[in-house]
Amino acid sequence: xxxxxxxxxxxxxxxxxxxxxxDGDALTLKETxxxxxxxxxxxxxxxxxxxxxxxxELGDGGPWYRMPSNHGLYAGDAVRVAIDWERRYRxxxxxxAAEIVLQLVYRALPGVRRIGAHIAADKARLDFSWPxxxxxxxxxxxxxxxCFVEADLAIESGxxxxxxxxxxxxxxxxxxxxxxxxxxxxxxxIGALRLKRDNRGxxxxxxxxxxxxxxxxx
Numbered sequence: 251x252x253x254x255x256x257x258x259x260x261x262x263x264x265x266x267x268x269x270x271x272x273d274g275d276a277l278t279l280k281e282t283x284x285x286x287x288x289x290x291x292x293x294x295x296x297x298x299x300x301x302x303x304x305x306x307e308l309g310d311g312g313p314w315y316r317m318p319s320n321h322g323l324y325a326g327d328a329v330r331v332a333i334d335w336e337r338r339y340r341x342x343x344x345x346x347a348a349e350i351v352l353q354l355v356y357r358a359l360p361g362v363r364r365i366g367a368h369i370a371a372d373k374a375r376l377d378f379s380w381p382x383x384x385x386x387x388x389x390x391x392x393x394x395x396x397c398f399v400e401a402d403l404a405i406e407s408g409x410x411x412x413x414x415x416x417x418x419x420x421x422x423x424x425x426x427x428x429x430x431x432x433x434x435x436x437x438x439x440i441g442a443l444r445l446k447r448d449n450r451g452x453x454x455x456x457x458x459x460x461x462x463x464x465x466x467x468x
Contacts, residue, residue, distance in 0.1 A: 252312030253281035256294075257407070257417065260342060260432040263335040269327045276314045277323060284333055286313035290367040291345055291431040296333035299323060337371045338432065340461060343440045344374040345431045346405055346419070347395065347459050351445070352376055353424040354394050355457070358387060365454065369431065374459040377450065384455045385447045391457075392445050398423075402438035
């Protein structure tokens with residue numbers, strides 16, 4: 251099983267490691283900082299041995315990375331892994347912002363049910379089953395989210411069951427929730443956001459989150 255350094259060292263943008271297995275155009279690594287799509291968070295983008303990673307997905311032995319068909323790499327090769335840091339940091343910030351908004355919606359609307367979520371580099375979205383518009387809630391959600399950001403609170407992310415690789419996310423004042431994504435260290439890193447409501451029809455409501463300063467550095 252590959253060592254998933256993206257959890258313990260989410261700010262790391264490059265490592266030197268070794269290929270552990272190759273199966274056609276896919277390979278696995280001894281350690282990896284390259285996040286593969288999971289828990290609604292999109293995969294990182296980047297390179298292995300200077301070649302672009304075309305796709306990253308979870309599988310037996312850890313994340314598998316699909317490479318160009320003529321990659322010429324073999325098990326045992328020493329390689330450098332690098333990720334697009336700007337993109338990773340946007341994903342981290344949006345993921346923590348989405349977790350905060352989710353908790354605030356649960357608090358404001360007892361009985362509301364989340365039915366979907368997606369964290370991309372350009373925006374995050376949360377989908378809910380709710381019979382009324384969430385539009386009137388956006389102003390208070392935006393204000394409460396801003397308060398969490400300005401409070402510069404510690405963001406805790408760790409194992410609830412290390413053997414099973416189950417993880418949690420927690421911020422003071424909010425419930426601990428299962429989450430296997432990557433996150434910044436503090437709420438202040440999230441920065442300014444804009445919330446938008448979208449009606450999906452038939453009792454389905456969506457809240458979208460957009461970073462106002464997407465190129466902010468950690």
